[in-house]
Amino acid sequence: MTKAAVRPAILALALAMALGMLTPDAASATDQVAAVASTTKPVARIGGNPAVGSTLIALVRAVPVHAALSYRWNRDGVRIDGASGSRLTLAADDAGARITVTVTVVSRRTDTLRVTSAPTAAVDALFRVAPTPTIAGAAAVGSVLQATTAPWRPAATLAYQWDRDGAAIRGATASTYRLGTTDQGARIGLTVTATRAGTVTTTRSATATRAVRPAIVTSDPSLVSVLVNKRHPLSPLQYVPADLMRPNVRGGGYALSRGAATALEKLFAGAIAAKAGELSLVSAYRSYAYQSSVFEGYVRSRGRAYAERVSARPGYSEHQTGLAADVVACGANGCGTMSAFGATGQSAWVAANAWRYGFIVRYEAGQTAVTGYTPEPWHLRYIGLTLAREYHEGGFRSYEQFLGAPAAPSYR
16 A cells, blocks of 8 residues: 555544444454555556656555556557556657556455546657757957857747856856956856747757956057957057068068968968969058058049948058958969959868968958958958967857957948
8 A cells, every 4th residue: 555545544444443334353454444445446647747758657546455556658548559667758759749647456355446647738849959059259358259059940949048167157148248357267158948838948058168368459459369440440550560571472572470471371382282272462561651542542543432341541451460461363374353352262262261370351241331341352361370260160250240349330
């Protein structure tokens, strides 16, 4: 007899004795309890969470002493083949169904009884596709991290929770998180929780970032991390790099900062090794005065509005940092133009592989509202191997977005 049945049976026994139905010298106390308990019909119910992957358990009350129990699990009233134990682990076939259990009670003191539980709620299904999220962005104070995830199937409502060294960050429940000084030195993690009616709530966690480093310095033009756009001029405006050198590449009559020059040599060699084709350098460092002549030339020939879409004002140009290079594709018949570069195999290779050498394509298609410039697939910007890898892994399409900096579509 189950524990749940003993107390009611004892109370019934006491009442029967008081009414003269049983006497203290009858058989035994256990037999008297069993005799009374046998008049109470067993009751079956199901414990556990009705969700695919969970285990249900059959619970039976008021079972006679020494009774034998057997089980039959049912899916929407139809027997489930092989499901004859006291427990049932729910499978994909059970999704959306209501589960019952029929318990057969066999006792030498009572007739064979069959009791069926009330049905469960409809069994929740699992997500068919539950992708692991990733964290995009620079692991540096001041930068913005972005949660990225492939589509869930079926579609789900996603909730986010960022953590610092495994401890949830209070209030950090958006798909983005801006790193602060308290995050320096910590590893930032992310958990995404997916919910959908009729589906098991599911969580997936991203691999934590590397230890958060101090803020990326974007104001020092001597650093590869410098940000130069229509809202962030060089300081000083007539800045000149101290380490200019000419890279040993085709069209190498132009200078770059030493680190960028060395990296460009490797990039050009990489394109040839990959059989992507040959490249030529057609522009690199430009002085303040030279950039002024370029910009004013566009103003005179095409008007100021056009000039500001395709060229930077002096003091606002990445070329002045010595970190920017314009390249074109070359073939058996010579080298092409910048305007034709985007349709070449070299351009496709550069877009896919520049990050491996510390470069990014600075002005991508679709980013004019952020950068302020029309697309320039030929314009490569050196930001160093570490930042370029993070940029690539995060799927960023503008340096502004990568840094979490405001868009710069126009001058202040």
